[in-house]
Amino acid sequence: MLTTIGFDADDTLWQNEAFFRLTQDRFARLLERYADPHHLAERLEAAERRNLGHYGFGVKGFTLSMIETAIEVTDARVPASVIGDIVAAGREMLEHPIELLPHVRATVTTLAADYRVVLITKGDLLDQERKLAQSGLGDLFDAVEIVSHKTADSYRAIFARHGTGADQAMMVGNSLKSDVIPALESGAWGVHVPHGPTWALEAADPPTGHRRFHELADLGALPALVESLRPGRNG
Numbered sequence: 001m002l003t004t005i006g007f008d009a010d011d012t013l014w015q016n017e018a019f020f021r022l023t024q025d026r027f028a029r030l031l032e033r034y035a036d037p038h039h040l041a042e043r044l045e046a047a048e049r050r051n052l053g054h055y056g057f058g059v060k061g062f063t064l065s066m067i068e069t070a071i072e073v074t075d076a077r078v079p080a081s082v083i084g085d086i087v088a089a090g091r092e093m094l095e096h097p098i099e100l101l102p103h104v105r106a107t108v109t110t111l112a113a114d115y116r117v118v119l120i121t122k123g124d125l126l127d128q129e130r131k132l133a134q135s136g137l138g139d140l141f142d143a144v145e146i147v148s149h150k151t152a153d154s155y156r157a158i159f160a161r162h163g164t165g166a167d168q169a170m171m172v173g174n175s176l177k178s179d180v181i182p183a184l185e186s187g188a189w190g191v192h193v194p195h196g197p198t199w200a201l202e203a204a205d206p207p208t209g210h211r212r213f214h215e216l217a218d219l220g221a222l223p224a225l226v227e228s229l230r231p232g233r234n235g
Helices: 017-030 037-055 059-073 080-095 104-112 125-135 152-162 176-186 219-228
Strands: 004-007 116-122 143-147 169-173 189-192 213-215
Touching: 004 152, 017 037, 017 059, 017 080, 037 059, 059 080, 104 116, 104 219, 116 152, 125 143, 143 152, 152 169, 152 176, 169 176, 169 219, 176 189
Parallel strands: 004 116, 004 169, 116 143, 169 189, 189 213
Antiparallel strands: none
């Protein structure tokens, strides 16, 4: 019996990764005198992996990793103006208007009528709160959880706190690594809704064959899937 549905935020409810890609392209243009784009991308990814435990997920950690990479690839000769441009790019990301993805409002509204719906996201607290406030979706959620990492244990705790346990819960998101696989490990359903390119640090193989794993083309198909899992249905 399904009682609780968790939703990821970035690239599940609204655009996110596309802005990171655009900023990374801008970063490459700023450093084109010092490194070719492919090498720079590799160095930036290495910095992000190295810094994840220090800065966490989000724009601020990404901006600091860009600054660190710029210092490294220029042997500490990066002009102050370039550092200023990187900081400005990060600030613009933090100020970018929210763009809801297709079917989001209708889907969340429909499911909120019959289920507990919980927003479960990771990243910078202030930035995620800003996005939720600008999205206009805040009143639809019974609870909001902004966490440092998404693990099986964190899902169990969240679904126990805001629902009737992970075995009666579902997690919906665009990331197999963060949204789906640990949710399945916790005992919940895991629904993958792919959206655009996947950040390298979120790449994972789909858990094909798991009885509680589902993949949807878009969020508009979620209500029908949920309906199919009602007792007595073919789920």
